[in-house]
Amino acid sequence: MMNKGPCLVRRDRTVLLDCGHPEFEAARERLPVFAELVKSPALYHTYRITPLSLWNAAALGASPEEITECLERFSGRGLPSGLAEEIRLLMSRYGRLALHSADEGERLLLRADSEELLNEPEVGTTAAACGYLRTGQLEMAGSAARRGMLKQELARAGYPVLDSAGYHKGEALDIRWQDGDRSFELRDYQREAAERFRAFGASGIVVLPCGAGKTLVGLAALEASKCETLILTSNATSVRQWTEELKLRTHLPPESVGEYTGERRQVRPVTVATYQMLTHRASKGDGFKHMGLLGERNWGLIVYDEVHLLPAPVFRATAEIQATLRLGLTATLVREDGREGDVFSLIGPKIYDCPWKTLEDRGWIAAVECLEIPVPMEPEVKRRYLHGTAKEKFRLASANPAKAEMTVRIIKAHEGASILVIGQYLDQLAELAAITGAPVITGKTPQQARMKLYSEFNEGVLPVLIVSKVANFAVNLPDASVAIEVSGAFGSRQEEAQRLGRVLRPKRGDNRAFFYTLVTEDSREQEFALRRRLFLTEQGYEYTVMRGFGDESGTRAEEPGGENPHSKEAFGS
């Protein structure tokens, strides 16, 4: 089909990548810089170049020429007519409109680099709808209060705005690293990310994999900004982690660090709160009781941890406080609700990301082998499957009882390793527990019982632990060297990334880990399984399909010391 390069570039800004081509790897590394992976069946990956993916590339300093050259090289031929021009046009929009401050910050000026740009109906009417009026050939002016709204609406209309309106100072805070701890140093990529934030002198998002130490990047941002800071994160455990890191790594006195949660309401120079705290309301029609926290002190910086989880009301509130410096942290900038554009406009562009494989090459995270194990249905299950509705089909395939036996085989093959079994349905997990004898942790498991199981698992006393969706949230869940995914949500890319993250911590010895995903053969589960792994595929993870796992018996890896290399023979083929 393709005679030259690995890519077929189409006029609609999609790119087909041939997975069998010798230059596949090279192309796979370059494409994510400016395109998003949307489909990845076995033979061809489909990428899409969107305005947003181009703007993020532009924010990171890429030029349209580089992108066009890259596409030409990988397609081995010229691009469809007009495509290069379109890429140049879309990308050039980033930076052509800029916001500046005037009148001591009361009003803002929207400046364009050409008169035609302001004359574009999309630009003029959108800005006018935000209350911005023409004040000159190249200029419109309006209220600073509409700063977020203006950026959001213009970006939606296809015209991103470079925000150079600056930030208010915020209350100064004397924050320095705890220098008693000589062993502690930022890793090169953490320093680079923090440096980028400082160099930008503006808001933005840092993307790093699970376990790569995003918290430290956040602390470095605090240290660089030296102002009172509000940190927003996803859950109570994470709040606790932030406050502990703050006390451990910086010389801030404990009374300067506060937690604002259901348990305690401390508003201190550095305050950590949950998103749910901010968005809580007594009942549907009521107002948000705690959104006032955003203006409670003179915050100079707001850190949005797990920014991909940012709820809609916090978006709205964030639109109103655009004069406060913002740092977003996340492992996966993808959202399942399609609001990536609002993250871009209201928090900021991506200012740093590091491909997972790069961290793997440098040994900061484990090298994970991803294996897909097809599991057939027993005739009785198959019969019920064929008669079910679409929804029942997914449920039946996900909870396929034959997965239990397969799970047991995989556990056997990895004797001596720490193994997490992760699933979505409580009854399925209970059944697995009955068969394997391993304990289950679900949302109902009290915190104390969780801690006890965690530490047993950590010490290696407990080899197998079965976990429900708690694995998606629990930041303190111990690391494992093998994860077995037995079922998952409707194609959630984030969930897959989070679960893989459970085995990413570097391993002693050869630094290898295993991620198994059990998928029922000839079922609806397959399509969702493919969707789930899009983000990881984009990051360069390949899932090897392995049929009839463990059929040839007698191959078992055993090693003293717990961390065995899970001998290759056991995974032949």
Next chain:
DNA sequence: CACTAGGGAA
């Protein structure tokens, strides 16, 4: 007053 169970929200 401290603690827990249960409801509502997203």
Next chain:
DNA sequence: GCAAATCCCTAGTG
């Protein structure tokens, strides 16, 4: 387009 988990608040209990 589903099930499960989370968090916050309140009412009930001892």
